Amino acid sequence: MLNNVGWSLAVEKLLQIEVPERCQYYRVILGELSRIADHFTCNGASAMELGAFTPFLWLLKVRDWVWDILERETGARMTHSFGRIGGMAAPPTASFKDDVRQLIPEVHKVVKETEIMLLRNRIFLDRMQGVGVLTKEQALSYGVTGPVARSTGIPYDVRKDHPYMVYDRFDFDVPIGEDGDNWDRFMVRLEEIRQSVRIIEQAIEQMPDDGPINVDDPRIVYPDKDEVYTTIEATIAHFKLVMEGLRTPKGEVYSFTEGGNGELGFHIVSDGSGTPYRVRVRPPCWYNLAASREMLLGGMIADIIPTFGSVNMIGGECDR
Amino acid sequence: MPKFTLDGREISFDPGETVMEAAWREGIEIPHYCWHPGLSVAANCRMCLVHVESGRQMEMPQLAFDEKKGEYVPTTKPKLQPACQLAAAEDIVVSSTNDEVKTAQASVQEFLLLNHPVDCPICDQAGECKLQDYYYEHQATLKRKLTEPVHKPKGVRFGPTIIYDAERCIMCTRCIRVCDEVAKDHVLDMRERGNKNEIVLAPGRELDHRYTLMTEHVCPVGALTSQDFRFKARVWFLKSGQGVCTGCATGCNTHVDYDPRYGKVYRLRPRDNADVNKYWMCDDGMMTYTRHDTDRLLMPTTGRGDERMPVGEDEALDLAAEKLKAVDASKLAVVLSAQHTTEDNLALAKLAAALGADQLYLAALGGWEGDDILRSDDNNPNRAGATQAAGGVTLKSVDDLLADAQSGAVQGVVALGWASAEQLEELAPLTALDGVVSLTSHVGAFPAVASVAIPVADIFEIDGSFVNDKSMPQAFRPVLAPPTGVDPAWKTISALAGKLGKDLGFQDLQSLRQGLSDAVEAAQ
Ligand code: SF4
Numbered sequence: 001m002l003n004n005v006g007w008s009l010a011v012e013k014l015l016q017i018e019v020p021e022r023c024q025y026y027r028v029i030l031g032e033l034s035r036i037a038d039h040f041t042c043n044g045a046s047a048m049e050l051g052a053f054t055p056f057l058w059l060l061k062v063r064d065w066v067w068d069i070l071e072r073e074t075g076a077r078m079t080h081s082f083g084r085i086g087g088m089a090a091p092p093t094a095s096f097k098d099d100v101r102q103l104i105p106e107v108h109k110v111v112k113e114t115e116i117m118l119l120r121n122r123i124f125l126d127r128m129q130g131v132g133v134l135t136k137e138q139a140l141s142y143g144v145t146g147p148v149a150r151s152t153g154i155p156y157d158v159r160k161d162h163p164y165m166v167y168d169r170f171d172f173d174v175p176i177g178e179d180g181d182n183w184d185r186f187m188v189r190l191e192e193i194r195q196s197v198r199i200i201e202q203a204i205e206q207m208p209d210d211g212p213i214n215v216d217d218p219r220i221v222y223p224d225k226d227e228v229y230t231t232i233e234a235t236i237a238h239f240k241l242v243m244e245g246l247r248t249p250k251g252e253v254y255s256f257t258e259g260g261n262g263e264l265g266f267h268i269v270s271d272g273s274g275t276p277y278r279v280r281v282r283p284p285c286w287y288n289l290a291a292s293r294e295m296l297l298g299g300m301i302a303d304i305i306p307t308f309g310s311v312n313m314i315g316g317e318c319d320r
Numbered sequence: 321m322p323k324f325t326l327d328g329r330e331i332s333f334d335p336g337e338t339v340m341e342a343a344w345r346e347g348i349e350i351p352h353y354c355w356h357p358g359l360s361v362a363a364n365c366r367m368c369l370v371h372v373e374s375g376r377q378m379e380m381p382q383l384a385f386d387e388k389k390g391e392y393v394p395t396t397k398p399k400l401q402p403a404c405q406l407a408a409a410e411d412i413v414v415s416s417t418n419d420e421v422k423t424a425q426a427s428v429q430e431f432l433l434l435n436h437p438v439d440c441p442i443c444d445q446a447g448e449c450k451l452q453d454y455y456y457e458h459q460a461t462l463k464r465k466l467t468e469p470v471h472k473p474k475g476v477r478f479g480p481t482i483i484y485d486a487e488r489c490i491m492c493t494r495c496i497r498v499c500d501e502v503a504k505d506h507v508l509d510m511r512e513r514g515n516k517n518e519i520v521l522a523p524g525r526e527l528d529h530r531y532t533l534m535t536e537h538v539c540p541v542g543a544l545t546s547q548d549f550r551f552k553a554r555v556w557f558l559k560s561g562q563g564v565c566t567g568c569a570t571g572c573n574t575h576v577d578y579d580p581r582y583g584k585v586y587r588l589r590p591r592d593n594a595d596v597n598k599y600w601m602c603d604d605g606m607m608t609y610t611r612h613d614t615d616r617l618l619m620p621t622t623g624r625g626d627e628r629m630p631v632g633e634d635e636a637l638d639l640a641a642e643k644l645k646a647v648d649a650s651k652l653a654v655v656l657s658a659q660h661t662t663e664d665n666l667a668l669a670k671l672a673a674a675l676g677a678d679q680l681y682l683a684a685l686g687g688w689e690g691d692d693i694l695r696s697d698d699n700n701p702n703r704a705g706a707t708q709a710a711g712g713v714t715l716k717s718v719d720d721l722l723a724d725a726q727s728g729a730v731q732g733v734v735a736l737g738w739a740s741a742e743q744l745e746e747l748a749p750l751t752a753l754d755g756v757v758s759l760t761s762h763v764g765a766f767p768a769v770a771s772v773a774i775p776v777a778d779i780f781e782i783d784g785s786f787v788n789d790k791s792m793p794q795a796f797r798p799v800l801a802p803p804t805g806v807d808p809a810w811k812t813i814s815a816l817a818g819k820l821g822k823d824l825g826f827q828d829l830q831s832l833r834q835g836l837s838d839a840v841e842a843a844q
Pocket residue numbers: 236436437438439440441443444445446447449450451452488541542543
């Protein structure tokens with residue numbers, strides 16, 4: 001979902017359009033829900049890889065709850081194709097806000113339980129603390145972003161430093177670590193879950209209950225199917241969008257957002273036609289994975305397991 | 321040259337030109353439907369409205385909604401003018417993009433679509449339709465009209481080549497004007513007015529002159545479709561190559577539209593060339609593409625009548641060489657082809673020279689009527705080129721060839737091209753000769769009487785040039801690959817020369833063309 005929105009924002013920047021406010025809140029909430037799911041999964045898996053199977057299952061149930069909501073909204077649990085240039089594929093369902101409101105206390109509860117289960121566990125502490133250290137300098141020189149960078153003490157968060165959509169309207173903190181070890185990465189993610197919940201709480205209150213989700217321009221957003229089948233205007237708009245693609249002005253943009261693992265950037269070069277002349281993705285994990293060399297050197301083979309887990313590499317982002 | 325300004329850009333013009341023409345020449349397209357560079361000005365679609373911002377402003381009364389009063393009040397707005405009819409004048413400042421103009425463009429476009437059927441998915445024009453393009457560029461709003469659109473006749477047969485759909489028609493009258501002004505036949509006209517408007521045939525007539533496909537060609541929308549192309553292909557799958565029509569010696573320039581997935585040509589379209597065909601082509605020329613995949617010779621054959629059988633490529637060349645060697649050079653007839661490129665003919669002429677054969681003939685098609693519009697009296701695209709290739713000597717005709725064969729002056733033949741099917745009867749006496757070699761892309765009279773027939777590439781498959789009846793050399797490029805094992809004729813001829821122990825002195829088109837006059841080279 002964070003990728004969906006990141007890409008849409010990039011093309012929208014090229015088109016110099018902004019989606020309606022309601023959509024921006026919707027995107028923020030869905031995005032932060034995804035972040036919560038990501039961080040729970042990463043932290044749960046880190047624990048499991050160190051032998052703690054219960055926390056894994058315990059944390060992953062939150063992901064299922066989040067995915068229940070995403071499924072109701074988007075139709076898919078994981079591989080969402082819901083973002084649209086100029087809006088979203090569908091408006092929020094009627095129960096969206098209530099579903100999210102009900103989820104919030106549960107998330108808090110599981111975060112608390114995670115702390116109880118793991119933070120005083122000797123084995124867990126020994127494997128995490130002081131292991132897989134990345135210094136601030138190393139992080140900067142590798143272009144590391146996201147929780148991995150923040151764990152070294154770099155307070156860089158795109159949502160705070162270069163606010164996009166409506167992020168500047170929310171009150172939230174950017175947690176940072178000091179040592180850049182596995183422990184700090186774990187703790188940063190745990191705290192970020194709380195901050196995401198804070199953002200969601202505020203967004204739910206501020207998000208308008210009605211109003212358009214998509215920009216009102218049939219050159220950008222598909223007209224309704226009903227209209228496509230019954231009016232020539234919508235048929236033509238649909239035809240043009242499908243056959244020739246969405247035409248963007250000539251130019252070049254770099255647009256970036258805070259993904260689950262850091263700065264997710266899209267560089268698009270447009271020649272004015274319906275297909276991009278060039279697209280280059282800056283996936284956070286590509287840089288984070290490169291830096292894992294520094295975390296692993298000089299450690300023990302067995303340390304690869306927690307360290308690699310806390311880098312939270314997404315294979316698809318490194319396949320290039 | 322005097323100048324005016326269009327959207328901030330200086331445009332020079334010849335006195336008498338319209339704003340539209342001057343802009344068009346500079347490569348700027350002011351949105352338009354009814355204007356066509358090759359037709360008279362009708363100024364009926366109003367899509368080309370522009371605002372002359374300089375000089376005394378003409379105002380037009382209108383009612384506008386006044387928010388404060390809550391009612392419509394009379395005001396004025398600038399009067400816009402059709403660029404297609406507006407004479408360019410020194411120093412005027414014209415805008416085709418200001419807000420007034422944009423509103424006008426969007427409104428005209430909205431009006432045109434008001435009663436338009438939802439046909440794009442089944443419309444042959446989709447993908448190259450002005451309504452679609454301008455909707456996207458200049459309207460981009462959804463339908464506001466809630467009532468049922470006006471219905472009109474669909475699928476009306478205008479003649480053997482053209483089908484008319486009145487619902488899709490935007491009444492630009494281009495089709496009427498192309499009949500009047502190009503074909504000089506007033507067979508189409510318009511009846512009724514407003515949304516009852518319809519294009520109709522003259523009473524008792526069909527659309528059956530020689531330029532009917534040009535009506536479809538100028539129709540900016542899908543109202544006229546060609547019987548031939550209808551429902552055959554979707555234009556977005558087609559690629560386009562540059563060709564020259566093989567229909568007659570005028571040599572109209574063409575776009576050859578083909579589907580690269582199937583290696584199939586679907587249609588020709590005129591390619592603008594002010595010196596040759598302007599914007600037009602005749603129906604027969606437009607249909608020459610169908611020759612390409614009808615009656616092709618795909619495999620070399622040997623033997624005649626019942627004994628004819630396919631042979632391998634190399635074997636065929638060996639056989640041909642063997643048969644030609646048996647003929648005394650002075651009794652060998654070399655037949656050039658007015659249907660083949662200058663290059664192919666040149667290669668054959670070189671072979672003749674190398675062998676010392678000096679009896680040169682020219683095979684050409686007949687059975688055709690010219691006119692004083694486009695069609696030449698000669699329906700062979702390259703008589704002039706073949707003659708040039710032969711070094712300017714007068715070439716004897718196929719009739720002469722028969723006479724010479726009967727008198728015994730000719731005892732062997734090597735012929736390029738298929739000649740026409742009607743000539744089959746006449747050529748029958750050639751079956752008495754053992755050495756008749758035909759190099760041909762299609763089945764026809766020559767391959768039918770030949771003892772060895774070798775396939776060569778067709779016009780869509782080769783690089784080459786024609787010289788038209790105004791002595792203009794015109795080059796074209798291949799759009800398709802020849803069938804497996806089939807080469808351009810000049811290559812096959814060079815291979816045959818090799819088998820005969822002769823070197824024709826060229827390795828590729830480049831070195832072959834060096835033998836051509838400078839004029840032909842200049843066209844490459
Ligand atoms: S004429 Fe154009 S707009 Fe009308 S149906 Fe055909 S493609 Fe569509």
